[in-house]
Amino acid sequence: GRTFPNREIAHFLSRLAVLATSCRQRREDDFESTSWWEFIDAAEMSPAYRKHLARSTQSLVALRPEDGSARTVGSIYLQLLFGQLDPDRPAERVLDGPTSDVWLDPWAAYLRDQGVTIHTDAPVTAIESDGERVTAVVVDGERATADYYVAAVPVEVMADLVTPELERAAPSLSGTRRVDTAWMNGVQFYLDRDVELATGHAVFLDSPWALTAISQRQFWADHDPSERSNGGVEGVLSVIASDWDTPGIVYDKPGRECTREEAVAEIWAQLQAHVGTDVLPDEARVTHLLDPELQQGEDGLRNGSPLVINTVGSLHHRPEAGTAADNLVLAADYVRVETDLATMEAANEAGRHAANAVLSRSSVRARPVQTWGLEEPSVFDPLKRQDELRYNLGLPHPGEASHDAWRLARSIAP
Numbered sequence: 192g193r194t195f196p197n198r199e200i201a202h203f204l205s206r207l208a209v210l211a212t213s214c215r216q217r218r219e220d221d222f223e224s225t226s227w228w229e230f231i232d233a234a235e236m237s238p239a240y241r242k243h244l245a246r247s248t249q250s251l252v253a254l255r256p257e258d259g260s261a262r263t264v265g266s267i268y269l270q271l272l273f274g275q276l277d278p279d280r281p282a283e284r285v286l287d288g289p290t291s292d293v294w295l296d297p298w299a300a301y302l303r304d305q306g307v308t309i310h311t312d313a314p315v316t317a318i319e320s321d322g323e324r325v326t327a328v329v330v331d332g333e334r335a336t337a338d339y340y341v342a343a344v345p346v347e348v349m350a351d352l353v354t355p356e357l358e359r360a361a362p363s364l365s366g367t368r369r370v371d372t373a374w375m376n377g378v379q380f381y382l383d384r385d386v387e388l389a390t391g392h393a394v395f396l397d398s399p400w401a402l403t404a405i406s407q408r409q410f411w412a413d414h415d416p417s418e419r420s421n422g423g424v425e426g427v428l429s430v431i432a433s434d435w436d437t438p439g440i441v442y443d444k445p446g447r448e449c450t451r452e453e454a455v456a457e458i459w460a461q462l463q464a465h466v467g468t469d470v471l472p473d474e475a476r477v478t479h480l481l482d483p484e485l486q487q488g489e490d491g492l493r494n495g496s497p498l499v500i501n502t503v504g505s506l507h508h509r510p511e512a513g514t515a516a517d518n519l520v521l522a523a524d525y526v527r528v529e530t531d532l533a534t535m536e537a538a539n540e541a542g543r544h545a546a547n548a549v550l551s552r553s554s555v556r557a558r559p560v561q562t563w564g565l566e567e568p569s570v571f572d573p574l575k576r577q578d579e580l581r582y583n584l585g586l587p588h589p590g591e592a593s594h595d596a597w598r599l600a601r602s603i604a605p
Contacts, residue, residue: 195239202597203244206231207272209590210265211571214579217588222262223506230261235601242396250394250401252532253375253433254500263501263531270565283391285405288414315344320357324516339518339549343542346370346499346525360516366508370525372497374446376482377431378455381416382475385409385426388466398461400446401434424477430458435492440464448491455481499525499533512541513548520545529564 210222210230222230233245233256245256248264256264274282286293299309310330317329318340327334342349350367358365387406395402407427408416416424432454435446439457446454463471484496509527512520524533526541543560550557578588 194243195237199236199240202236203231203240205590205593207265207268209588209594210261211269211567212574212578212590213588214575214582217578217582218262218266219506222265223260224504225261226257226503227259227261227264228256230265232598247394247396249434250396250403251433252500253373253401253498254502258371258500258502260501260503260505262506266565267532269567273566273568285391285410288411292414315348315352318342318352318354318357318519320354320360320516322356322359324360325357325519337518339520339553341520341522341545341549343522343538343545345496345523347372347497349521349523349525357516361510361514361519363510363514366510367525369508370505371500371502373433373500374435374494375431375433375498376435376485376494376496377429378458378479378481380428380430380459380479381420381424381477382426382428383423383477384475386428386471386475388428388470395461395465398465399434399437399439400432400458400461401437402430402432402458402461402465404428404430404462420477426475428462430462432458435494446492451481451485451487451492454485454492455479501531512544513552517552520548522546529562531565 210218213222227248228234228245231245233241236245248254248256248259252259252264252267254264271282274280302309313331315328315330316332318325319327319329319334325340327336328340329335342352344352346367349364350370353364353367385406385408387409388404389406390409392403392405395404405428407429408425416427432446438444439446439449439461441457441460442449442453446457449457459471459476482496485492485494487493506527509525510521512522512526512528514521522538522542522545524538524541526537526544528537528540528544530537530540540562543562546560547562549555550559581588
């Protein structure tokens, strides 16, 4: 049955309509500086509204609605909505086999075939600069020089590599210290049976640790996990936990404070609490693999690979792919791109912009790499142009008049 009033559904849709018909500049200025919680008036609504329409961001992008920018969260909501409404476009895409088999290994093989040398276990410990450009990088204790440098490292790593000299050469890198991160880590359960929880991702809104899961084998037509396990493994259940700050149901403490073993037990118990032990019995588990980036510390877990999150105002701290240093470009998920969220797609888009930056700065004559923006229905274009005129005149979006009236009515008769 319906869990919240029609008037709240109508209000939520009206807020999405304002976003869908707003010009780019309004989104990047006004909505970037407003939280999703505030934008959709979650504080004034029912608990069900807050749970299903506001806090669902925690499971999807490890982002509290009180912290996430309305521009980012709203844009992703629109993309999800448009995807559901378009019969010619899949609403969700997943790999058709194990990630290494169908993506990483073939890609590495292609790069090697193109003459690329890949050095593994070779950490970058310094990026040297003369204040105008990059002069060298220190890799595994040795200096390396090149014509161009592509920094494809996580934001927290890049922030540690920024020196005063490098910041003078590329001032936009100063923002890397102000980009926020959160925990979004997972575990793979290997089962003696194939448990199909859903045809796609399952979202467990009531789970304390904001779990999402996907049963992989249904999408792996050409990959049989039993062939790699002497027949012992028939199903693979991948689970992501996006809230490591809320106490769990087994040990009554946040994931950050758990041991690795406790974290696995907690995630399994929260899954069972939702789907039942008849669907997911203990005896179905063969083994598991918790994200190796979660390492045991003295007072809990340490995360070696946190996720970039789009907090209010964070867009203005994220650098473009091409920096002011003419031989340094950035290719990572924190770079300012259309995809926006820290995803494989965002990293891919950043890489494309980085490649184009190198092409434009070098003597190489080659066609630029193709890039794409997020698609929105063209029916909104005239309204966006109208709003652009209003924005340039300092006027609010037309839809804000009804929103102001709604706020007034709520203040008079809450």
